[in-house]
Amino acid sequence: MASISLSNIHKFYPNGYAAVRDVSLDIKDGEFMILLGPSGCGKSTTLRMIAGLETISKGDLHIGGARMNDIDPADRDVAIVFQNYALYPHMTVIDNLSFGLRLRGVGRSIIDQRVANIADMLGIGELLSRKPAQLSGGQRQRVALGRALVREPKAFLLDEPLSNLDAKLRSAMRTELIKLHRTLGTTIVHVTHDQVEAMTMGERICIMKDGVIVQVGAPMEVYRNPVNTFVAGFLASPPMNLLRGRLSAQSLSLDGTVLALPPALGQAFADHAERDVIAGMRPEDFHLKADAAASTVPVEVHAVTTEVLGPEVILVATVSGEQGAEIHIRCPRDFRAKPGEIVIFHYDVSQLQLFDPETTYALKRPVQI
Amino acid sequence: MTIAADDRRLNNMPRTEQTAVERRDRMFGWLIASPSLGLLFLVILFPVFWALYTSVHDYTLIAPNFDTFNGIDNYTKALGDPEFRHTLWLTAFFVAAVVLLEFALGFLVALMLNSVERFKAIYYAILLCPLLMNPVIVGLIWRMFLHPSLGIVNYLLSLVGIDPVNWLGSTKVALWTIVMVDIWHQVSFMIVLLLAGLSALPREPYEAARVDGASALRSFWHITLPLMLPVIAVTLLIRLIFAVKTYDLVYIMTRGGPGVATDLVSYFIYRTAFVGLNIGEASAMSAILLAVIMGLTVWLHRYMRSLT
Numbered sequence: 001m002a003s004i005s006l007s008n009i010h011k012f013y014p015n016g017y018a019a020v021r022d023v024s025l026d027i028k029d030g031e032f033m034i035l036l037g038p039s040g041c042g043k044s045t046t047l048r049m050i051a052g053l054e055t056i057s058k059g060d061l062h063i064g065g066a067r068m069n070d071i072d073p074a075d076r077d078v079a080i081v082f083q084n085y086a087l088y089p090h091m092t093v094i095d096n097l098s099f100g101l102r103l104r105g106v107g108r109s110i111i112d113q114r115v116a117n118i119a120d121m122l123g124i125g126e127l128l129s130r131k132p133a134q135l136s137g138g139q140r141q142r143v144a145l146g147r148a149l150v151r152e153p154k155a156f157l158l159d160e161p162l163s164n165l166d167a168k169l170r171s172a173m174r175t176e177l178i179k180l181h182r183t184l185g186t187t188i189v190h191v192t193h194d195q196v197e198a199m200t201m202g203e204r205i206c207i208m209k210d211g212v213i214v215q216v217g218a219p220m221e222v223y224r225n226p227v228n229t230f231v232a233g234f235l236a237s238p239p240m241n242l243l244r245g246r247l248s249a250q251s252l253s254l255d256g257t258v259l260a261l262p263p264a265l266g267q268a269f270a271d272h273a274e275r276d277v278i279a280g281m282r283p284e285d286f287h288l289k290a291d292a293a294a295s296t297v298p299v300e301v302h303a304v305t306t307e308v309l310g311p312e313v314i315l316v317a318t319v320s321g322e323q324g325a326e327i328h329i330r331c332p333r334d335f336r337a338k339p340g341e342i343v344i345f346h347y348d349v350s351q352l353q354l355f356d357p358e359t360t361y362a363l364k365r366p367v368q369i
Numbered sequence: 370m371t372i373a374a375d376d377r378r379l380n381n382m383p384r385t386e387q388t389a390v391e392r393r394d395r396m397f398g399w400l401i402a403s404p405s406l407g408l409l410f411l412v413i414l415f416p417v418f419w420a421l422y423t424s425v426h427d428y429t430l431i432a433p434n435f436d437t438f439n440g441i442d443n444y445t446k447a448l449g450d451p452e453f454r455h456t457l458w459l460t461a462f463f464v465a466a467v468v469l470l471e472f473a474l475g476f477l478v479a480l481m482l483n484s485v486e487r488f489k490a491i492y493y494a495i496l497l498c499p500l501l502m503n504p505v506i507v508g509l510i511w512r513m514f515l516h517p518s519l520g521i522v523n524y525l526l527s528l529v530g531i532d533p534v535n536w537l538g539s540t541k542v543a544l545w546t547i548v549m550v551d552i553w554h555q556v557s558f559m560i561v562l563l564l565a566g567l568s569a570l571p572r573e574p575y576e577a578a579r580v581d582g583a584s585a586l587r588s589f590w591h592i593t594l595p596l597m598l599p600v601i602a603v604t605l606l607i608r609l610i611f612a613v614k615t616y617d618l619v620y621i622m623t624r625g626g627p628g629v630a631t632d633l634v635s636y637f638i639y640r641t642a643f644v645g646l647n648i649g650e651a652s653a654m655s656a657i658l659l660a661v662i663m664g665l666t667v668w669l670h671r672y673m674r675s676l677t
Binding site: 051052053072073074075076078079080082084085086087088089090091099100103104147151 | 571573574576577578579580581582583587591592595596598
């Protein structure tokens with residue numbers, strides 16, 4: 001087990017393109033860290049630099065306290081699981097699992113024992129004599145994982161390992177990975193663009209965009225307090241509603257709809273009064289009934305359509321008339337509304353987030369009331 | 370009825386008659402394939418059967434008729450002919466030499482080119498030049514280059530103090546000269562095919578192997594070579610068949626000489642047919658050669674499949 005420390009890491013390609021810029025991140029020993037971001041944000045490149053498959057153009061990488069910039073991938077004692085598994089297609093499962101150990105000159109009896117343990121742990125014991133082409137996606141995924149586990153490395157690097165699986169299997173593998181981490185306690189860096197994986201698996205999430213880190217924090221911390229509109233709009237499905245508006249001393253005006261702010265909240269945002277803002281409102285903070293304890297204010301919306309998902313209904317509606325901005329509202333499963341129907345919700349203003357329209361970064365966080 | 374029972378019932382149902390659509394599709398298939406099938410029959414099947422038919426008759430260019438059926442006489446005569454057996458062994462040696470040397474050289478160059486990032490197209494163009502040349506022209510060029518007293522090769526060798534070599538006139542050297550010229554001409558074929566195979570290999574297993582701790586040599590041995598086996602098999606097979614048929618180079622450069630030093634089987638069959646005028650016996654030899662090539666093809670194919 002080992003900590004991983006990235007200090008001001010950069011990656012420049014020969015054509016001048018900067019894939020990763022000034023990334024600094026401390027991953028604690030035994031931590032499950034998620035690198036999250038859209039395609040091309042530099043998360044996989046960062047992971048590959050940790051693995052040694054990409055050179056580091058600038059900055060320092062330490063694994064377990066030792067500087068690793070110029071160390072060969074084989075000598076970093078990390079294992080990587082690739083998105084498309086990267087199994088050796090001509091080798092049987094048992095050969096795939098044992099290849100790394102054989103290269104390192106580990107004794108036959110130890111190899112057999114470790115392979116048997118891993119095969120048992122992952123439930124792939126009966127697949128050992130098969131070749132990758134004879135396995136299903138989920139089984140290949142397990143073998144790829146097994147190949148990483150069998151080496152007992154200091155850290156696991158997972159590069160979108162679940163993205164080729166179907167939804168049901170992905171969910172099952174999420175749980176298995178969490179359990180595995182709990183059992184082994186090894187440091188894991190998991191790259192994904194799937195915010196559900198990020199929220200459910202990681203102890204901390206590092207959100208990246210355009211090669212830089214935007215925010216690092218525990219899943220709920222990032223969820224509750226996104227640093228900017230990008231994070232607000234990236235996490236959760238449906239994401240946070242982002243509406244342009246204007247803040248005054250005691251109210252927030254959203255395209256004609258005025259939300260009265262409780263005095264305490266008005267005071268919290270006093271420094272930003274009389275300015276344009278982007279209001280961030282989570283879909284689940286709209287309620288059908290007023291709740292005095294939760295400091296709700298009424299909001300009138302025009303229903304556009306409803307998405308009946310089973311356990312819940314997502315209402316797509318506009319605020320401030322039919323031409324207003326569209327928002328998503330999470331409603332109870334028996335909620336229905338006809339297109340054009342006016343529905344009054346009660347928004348919990350204590351959860352309101354405000355962002356600067358120019359910088360897109362969050363304004364001073366409202367105090368909890 | 371349950372779904373499982375329903376499935377069983379469907380699976381056990383007898384195969385129904387072809388529908389009208391299926392019949393029409395089949396007819397259309399035959400229709401569009403018939404011109405090529407006709408052409409294939411005309412230029413391949415017909416000559417093959419004609420040669421087989423001729424091989425069991427006493428058919429010469431002096432008496433070009435099928436009046437005398439002589440069974441397997443032509444075959445026993447051919448196999449009993451020490452000169453024919455000599456050409457078979459010589460051809461086997463030639464084929465082994467060119468295929469193995471071209472493969473080794475071709476794989477080496479393909480591996481090097483595969484890691485090259487710049488000017489790949491230029492290297493490709495240069496490499497393809499010999500392949501684009503007609504074998505007759507290749508033979509003529511090299512015959513001039515290798516001329517004992519006027520050729521540039523001996524001149525260049527003399528500059529570094531090496532005595533002139535009788536490239537095509539010495540029984541010890543002539544076959545190796547043909548091998549060398551064939552390599553010059555055909556190695557690009559190997560390179561192009563192997564390079565296509567190499568560039569189609571997935572990148573990820575190599576990265577996994579790097580993290581697993583494999584050196585470049587071990588990656589080559591444990592990943593590149595096994596993954597390339599199907600491509601290698603096809604490349605060797607095609608090259609082997611073409612090498613057995615080598616005729617043009619021998620005809621232009623040595624006419625099988627000096628003596629019988631470069632008398633490869635295709636050239637020998639040609640001589641039997643059109644110099645010795647014995648079409649029947651030449652046809653029997655062709656049939657034997659066909660059987661050998663087919664046998665080799667099947668063996669190599671099976672062997673490579675067992676490896677993969």
